[in-house]
Amino acid sequence: AQKITQTQPGMFVQEKEAVTLDCTYDTSDPSYGLFWYKQPSSGEMIFLIYQGSYDQQNATEGRYSLNFQKARKSANLVISASQLGDSAMYFCAMRESHSGYALNFGKGTSLLVTP
Amino acid sequence: DAGVIQSPRHEVTEMGQEVTLRCKPISGHDYLFWYRQTMMRGLELLIYFNNNVPIDDSGMPEDRFSAKMPNASFSTLKIQPSEPRDSAVYFCASSLASGVTYEQYFGPGTRLTVT
Numbered sequence: 493a494q495k496i497t498q499t500q501p502g503m504f505v506q507e508k509e510a511v512t513l514d515c516t517y518d519t520s521d522p523s524y525g526l527f528w529y530k531q532p533s534s535g536e537m538i539f540l541i542y543q544g545s546y547d548q549q550n551a552t553e554g555r556y557s558l559n560f561q562k563a564r565k566s567a568n569l570v571i572s573a574s575q576l577g578d579s580a581m582y583f584c585a586m587r588e589s590h591s592g593y594a595l596n597f598g599k600g601t602s603l604l605v606t607p
Numbered sequence: 608d609a610g611v612i613q614s615p616r617h618e619v620t621e622m623g624q625e626v627t628l629r630c631k632p633i634s635g636h637d638y639l640f641w642y643r644q645t646m647m648r649g650l651e652l653l654i655y656f657n658n659n660v661p662i663d664d665s666g667m668p669e670d671r672f673s674a675k676m677p678n679a680s681f682s683t684l685k686i687q688p689s690e691p692r693d694s695a696v697y698f699c700a701s702s703l704a705s706g707v708t709y710e711q712y713f714g715p716g717t718r719l720t721v722t
Contacts, residue, residue: 527710537698537713544708583650592662593638593702593709597650 495519496584496598503603505574512559513569513601515584523589526567528558531581531600540582543567574605609633611714613699619720625687628717630699631680640700640711641674641684650698656682657704689721 497516505511517526528540543551543558551558559568571578581602585595612631620626632639640655654664659676667674671690676682686693696718700711 536715539710542708594652594655599649
């Protein structure tokens, strides 16, 4: 069964607008971590933000924030004030404590920021 | 810091040939991961090491794939014999277990094409 689901294969947003990329996850492990990575067209994977299952506050890193809704098992990435350079693939991933340090990745969402 | 280094960046080989991919993790990191990315299957974990010891190789497709980590600063992923379906981007990543988030830092990837 898919552990990470990203239902939006592609998204468009206008420059300077905010955009939300969806991610839902499936785990029975009480201790887990959720990650978002960005993959620009150049191919490298860039770590953006992390949310631990026990964290009380939603994680924020600059223009990135994570809308963590534990009961709904969702961890949506919010990018504020979009920039042209934000155009990329975005991957949600989960690490479960029982499976060590391996990451399970979703299929990704392609984001295009338009002028 | 130099980041995770992978070589070669591109490899084109003929079916049946041996292919060796190389990775140098970030100095001081104690976990090393090998992933494969394809359009059909997304990002898949192949194997990971902790302190040079393989911990989980359940993602290795078949016996044609092998990985080694002879020391803390070097790992190889070998495919012998290679097949066209092995064509993919292979990523190496490393992380530090003493951190809070255990985020993985990815190398630039090796794009493998088997003809």
